Amino acid sequence: MSGETSDNGKMPVLFIGHGSPMNIIQDNSYTQSLVKLGKELPRPEAIMVVSAHWMTDGTYVTCDEKPRTIYDFYGFPRELYNVDYPSPGSPEKAELACRTVKKEPVECSDQWGLDHASWAVLRHMYPEADIPVFEMSIDYSFNEWHPKMMQHHYDMATELRELREQGVLIIGSGNIVHNLGLIDFMNVNAKPYEWAVEFDEKVKANLLSGNHRDLIEYLNMGETAKLAVPTLDHYLPMIYTIALQEKGETLEFTHEGFQHASVSMRCFKIG
Template sequence: MNYKKVAMNQKIRQNNEKMPVLFIGHGSPINVISDNDFTRSLVKLGQNLPKPMAILVVSAHWLTDGTYVTCMDKPKTIHDFYGFPEKMYEITYPSPGAPDCAKFLAQSENIISCSTQWGLDHASWAVLKHMYPQADIPVFEMSLDYSFNDRNPKPVQYHYDLASKLKVLREKGVLIMGSGNIVHNLGMADYNMQAKPYDWAVEFDQKVKSNLLNGNVEDLINFENMGSSALYAVPTLDHYLPMIYSIALRDENEPVTFTYEGFQNGSISMRCFQIG
């Protein structure tokens, strides 16, 4: 018997309440020091959710060859952005890690590996700073396998299938959060955060909303089928894929609640939702 694996399993069963799943459109790092409708929605969300025993964040900002989870006791705060106010680089999020959860996941799925070289990038801590400002809940992060080759010829379907294997964590009290943006086109972004959103951005965002409500997973996976607006809304997959992880964790007939709807910088959808 693998006693070490059994011990990990027992530890992550300490809280067996089935946790909701989140998708957070995190937008610009500047939101970490901003007081706006979006950040206030995060504060409210943290207050209303059942307290998780750990949090797993699927990050748009950790792109790897293969899939990794952070397995350290004390993940470092990564300031993975440039040209922002100096005070943002002084912010830390000293939450404990969740190495038992991470190692359990890595041992359960042989395509997931442990990493001690990363930490928490701003897709994690800039959101959690508002939701759980005390940083007292263990957090671990999962990377996105960005190796689109023969091993991964249909990347969106690949990630959906992988994400569905994470459901066991929900039963063990782990809050899983995809952190990216449904519409994310930095090449067409306006420096004004309050800029009017582009028509194509609104169109694609609304189509995704409709598909989420209708449970139309096929079109969300094959997003190119949603029309020409998809070409502008999803020029790269990095920020779209975390949403795919969230919907893959949805059980049949589970409700989807939009905890925030809006845009920043004209080309970034800040839509957030909760499953369960």
């Protein structure tokens, strides 16, 4: 139950498919799974979100005492822009992330806050907004797929494991399948494309088998990969999550499904 510590004192790590901002105000099977997660997880000292919506040249973390709520979406109902998520920040844990990563410099930034990859999820998991939250950006200076680039992100993420020992819940927030060019925006329950289901199922099989190599070099999973992952921004947070899986740790899917035909809402927990 929430508030208890894990058996070995180490926090689990999550990948959350966050999907449309409309999930902020909707009650559906996906948001219900987030509520359930928040009640079942050990209570973290702080939360670090690796965000698909903070792409930078280099890697940064938010070190603010009071991070601002960022409305990084346009054309949605006014109700969404009236929602606030006033959680405190965690400068101490953010600075720990800076010290822990050796593969490339990680620096503090006061130019960001909590975008909807964070607060749209956490609003359901921790509605009281009483747990300190900070974000980590994704270095997008590479911006084109290459095995060495993907491996770089994976290797860097492994260096974050100490944060789990220090009570930090790490969440990669993106989507495994995320093609906005082919989205059925008007129908959240639209039948998913066959190529989307095929790729999502291949990823599922590799997650269960622990085949991180094909997840890193995802173009090896066939032609559907190009449609499922037209850009890397929403896929890379999953790479950060699997990099934190240690030997013997189990992986459990906390939600499966699609929204708007071309967005996989698959979520999972490690540890």
